[in-house]
Amino acid sequence: MGEMIKVTMPKWGLSMVKGTVNDWVVDEGDEVEKGQELVEIETDKIANVLESPGEGVLYRIVAQPGEVLPVSALLGVITQGEVDEAELESYIAEAQAAAAAAAADEAPDPLTINRRLDWEGLTIRYLDSEEGERPLICLHGFGGDKNNWQFNLAALAPNRRVLAPDFPSHGDSTVSAEHSSPLAYAKMVSAMIDQLELGQVDLVGHSMGGLVALLVARESPAKVGALTLLAPAGIGTEINAGYVDGFATANSRNELKALAVQLFADKEMVSRQMVADLLKYKRLDGVEGALVQLAGTLHSGGKQSEDLSSVAQSVPTKIFWGKADEILAVSNCAQLSGVDVEQLECGHMAHMEAADVVNKHLT
Amino acid sequence: MSLSESKLLQAYRKMRQIRAFEDRVHDEFATGEIPGFVHLYAGEEASAVGFCMHLNDEDRIASTHRGHGHCIAKGVEINGMMSEIYGRRNGTCAGKGGSMHIADLEKGMMGANGIVGAGPPLICGAGLAAKFRKNGAVAIAFVGDGGSNQGTTLESLNLATVWNLPCIFVAENNGYAESTGSKWSVSCENIADRAAAFGMPGVVVDGHDFFAVYEVAGEAIKRAREGGGPTLIECKLNRYYGHFEGDAQTYRGVDEVKKVKESKDCLMLFSKRVTEQGLLTQAQLDAIDKEVAAEIEASVEHAKSSAKPTAADLMTDVYVSYP
Numbered sequence: 001m002g003e004m005i006k007v008t009m010p011k012w013g014l015s016m017v018k019g020t021v022n023d024w025v026v027d028e029g030d031e032v033e034k035g036q037e038l039v040e041i042e043t044d045k046i047a048n049v050l051e052s053p054g055e056g057v058l059y060r061i062v063a064q065p066g067e068v069l070p071v072s073a074l075l076g077v078i079t080q081g082e083v084d085e086a087e088l089e090s091y092i093a094e095a096q097a098a099a100a101a102a103a104a105d106e107a108p109d110p111l112t113i114n115r116r117l118d119w120e121g122l123t124i125r126y127l128d129s130e131e132g133e134r135p136l137i138c139l140h141g142f143g144g145d146k147n148n149w150q151f152n153l154a155a156l157a158p159n160r161r162v163l164a165p166d167f168p169s170h171g172d173s174t175v176s177a178e179h180s181s182p183l184a185y186a187k188m189v190s191a192m193i194d195q196l197e198l199g200q201v202d203l204v205g206h207s208m209g210g211l212v213a214l215l216v217a218r219e220s221p222a223k224v225g226a227l228t229l230l231a232p233a234g235i236g237t238e239i240n241a242g243y244v245d246g247f248a249t250a251n252s253r254n255e256l257k258a259l260a261v262q263l264f265a266d267k268e269m270v271s272r273q274m275v276a277d278l279l280k281y282k283r284l285d286g287v288e289g290a291l292v293q294l295a296g297t298l299h300s301g302g303k304q305s306e307d308l309s310s311v312a313q314s315v316p317t318k319i320f321w322g323k324a325d326e327i328l329a330v331s332n333c334a335q336l337s338g339v340d341v342e343q344l345e346c347g348h349m350a351h352m353e354a355a356d357v358v359n360k361h362l363t
Numbered sequence: 364m365s366l367s368e369s370k371l372l373q374a375y376r377k378m379r380q381i382r383a384f385e386d387r388v389h390d391e392f393a394t395g396e397i398p399g400f401v402h403l404y405a406g407e408e409a410s411a412v413g414f415c416m417h418l419n420d421e422d423r424i425a426s427t428h429r430g431h432g433h434c435i436a437k438g439v440e441i442n443g444m445m446s447e448i449y450g451r452r453n454g455t456c457a458g459k460g461g462s463m464h465i466a467d468l469e470k471g472m473m474g475a476n477g478i479v480g481a482g483p484p485l486i487c488g489a490g491l492a493a494k495f496r497k498n499g500a501v502a503i504a505f506v507g508d509g510g511s512n513q514g515t516t517l518e519s520l521n522l523a524t525v526w527n528l529p530c531i532f533v534a535e536n537n538g539y540a541e542s543t544g545s546k547w548s549v550s551c552e553n554i555a556d557r558a559a560a561f562g563m564p565g566v567v568v569d570g571h572d573f574f575a576v577y578e579v580a581g582e583a584i585k586r587a588r589e590g591g592g593p594t595l596i597e598c599k600l601n602r603y604y605g606h607f608e609g610d611a612q613t614y615r616g617v618d619e620v621k622k623v624k625e626s627k628d629c630l631m632l633f634s635k636r637v638t639e640q641g642l643l644t645q646a647q648l649d650a651i652d653k654e655v656a657a658e659i660e661a662s663v664e665h666a667k668s669s670a671k672p673t674a675a676d677l678m679t680d681v682y683v684s685y686p
Contacts, residue, residue: 010393012609014400048611053390071395102395154674271678 002081004091005054009073012046018070019043021063028061056080073099111153119191125172132161135201139209143247145171151355159363169290177290181297186215193223204228214308217315226316230350231325234308236332241302243327248291265324265347313338322346376651378408381432383659392608398450401462404432406603409629410535411436413576417584421500423471423489425482428463430475439467445662451669458672480513487519490528501529501587509540511554520561529587532595537602542614555597563593570600571627
């Protein structure tokens with residue numbers, strides 16, 4: 001059995017992903033040299049002739065004129081020496097399978113799509129990895145958005161389905177003061193589980209998102225498997241009310257920077273871009289009013305409004321808490337018994353600051 | 364002008380490395396594994412090597428979108444370049460630049476450049492720095508015939524004379540700005556003729572002939588090092604591949620490239636001359652060909668098996684603080 005050389009759909013230019021096979025310039029059975037013109041290929045921008053990648057006999061034409069095929073798809077096979085038909089067939093099948101797998105790799109990452117669903121007349125934006133079992137919904141904190149899970153979603157997606165919504169008045173979802181409370185957000189999550197037919201889900205909630213997760217578990221216990229809470233609100237009574245109220249009303253770069261550094265143990269993690277994005281969000285119409293109202297539901301008189309420790313004790317729950325948390329002090333869980341609490345060397349943003357530990361648990 | 368045996372071997376090796384590198388990237392790009400865009404330098408090797416053989420790491424060069432040859436000639440490491448073109452983390456620029464942005468300041472390579480005509484202003488800065496530092500360094504900008512028509516190039520020619528900078532402007536005229544013929548788009552017979560308007564010497568040289576380029580380059584670089592100011596040099600040469608990979612080149616004549624390869628190929632001319640004059644043996648050249656082929660093969664394997672940048676790498680290398 002001699003050598004076999006694949007003739008494949010080339011990549012030409014900057015943006016070519018597929019090409020149309022036009023006429024073959026040589027026939028099956030013709031001898032060809034390296035560099036000899038083989039087949040005309042056309043794309044949106046380019047019409048050119050593919051040159052032979054090697055020397056031999058064009059033993060088999062696989063792609064027929066008119067076919068549209070992705071880059072690297074098998075177009076034909078050049079052989080040198082004796083040919084074993086069975087081996088040739090399996091060679092072609094293998095090459096086509098490899099090309100199909102490569103094409104699948106090129107498909108857009110489902111997590112990059114900004115999806116939408118409607119809830120009570122609002123548009124809720126969310127990310128969804130689409131594939132996989134054991135759906136996990138990731139719930140961001142006060143003033144955050146779905147992109148706070150940037151270090152987690154892609155890492156978890158190979159092992160399970162992950163989803164991350166923007167709560168109303170956050171991220172790209174509709175701003176609505178009326179729908180801005182932890183209880184309203186819990187209803188939204190419950191509606192999301194129904195609309196997307198997710199069945200029972202696990203929830204991971206950060207800060208206010210942790211409180212929302214506890215509320216979903218309390219209101220709709222059948223829909224919730226396990227909870228993972230990252231520096232959650234709703235456990236204990238301590239809260240940095242100055243941060244919450246300050247964030248709701250801050251409208252300059254300097255104010256936001258001074259607040260954002262309180263989120264991280266390593267202050268260097270606060271980038272210019274992060275502050276610029278927060279400022280852009282804070283300047284959206286209606287956001288400030290909605291956040292002020294939301295802040296009012298989270299604390300009164302400097303203490304948290306609601307303690308849901310009993311919910312955490314009734315559902316399989318794991319809590320991660322940063323020892324250097326300046327927003328919700330780790331001492332909030334001091335009195336909590338019967339729940340697995342792991343303290344970490346980080347600030348308020350465990351999912352970013354200690355992503356590996358959190359991801360390992362969530363996998 | 365005479366070159367030692369080791370210099371001759373070095374020149375041949377560099378030219379062969381560039382040719383083998385570009386031929387291989389041509390094949391690999393077509394498989395779709397290389398992201399972005401590549402423009403190949405094959406056919407023009409004598410120009411990059413003829414100039415860079417005179418340079419040390421203190422000297423700076425600025426390149427073009429067709430920059431692989433200049434990188435190799437200036438001493439940028441080949442494995443790093445191949446990884447860079449493949450977008451890998453161990454590439455020259457951590458896989459973030461790709462073909463058109465390979466830069467290696469330690470080697471004095473200020474960068475390939477996606478902007479046509481962007482190199483000349485850069486070397487005016489490098490030339491001014493060398494002048495202030497009095498370190499005897501020179502700066503060279505390679506531009507194409509298209510780049511030679513850009514305002515940036517013409518302004519730089521003026522500035523270099525006004526400030527008497529140690530700069531050399533090399534117009535690599537391969538006959539086409541993308542698909543537009545230079546015979547049509549360049550206003551004068553020779554790009555080098557424009558030098559007179561800026562009060563500097565202008566020289567035309569056959570860019571297929573390494574020895575001719577090396578000699579002309581040596582004179583200009585010596586003059587610049589000694590405070591004699593800038594020079595404009597036009598290398599007339601040919602590119603073997605299209606403007607970009609996939610270019611159908613319908614603007615070129617039938618067998619145009621074939622004829623050039625048969626009659627003016629820079630590696631062929633070099634080999635013929637050194638063997639006929641008994642300066643090197645064919646066996647020496649064959650040995651280099653073999654070593655370079657293995658080196659390029661290894662660089663492709665190395666690149667393909669290297670890791671890609673991670674999401675966290677996005678936030679690094681965005682700003683640089685110069686000392």
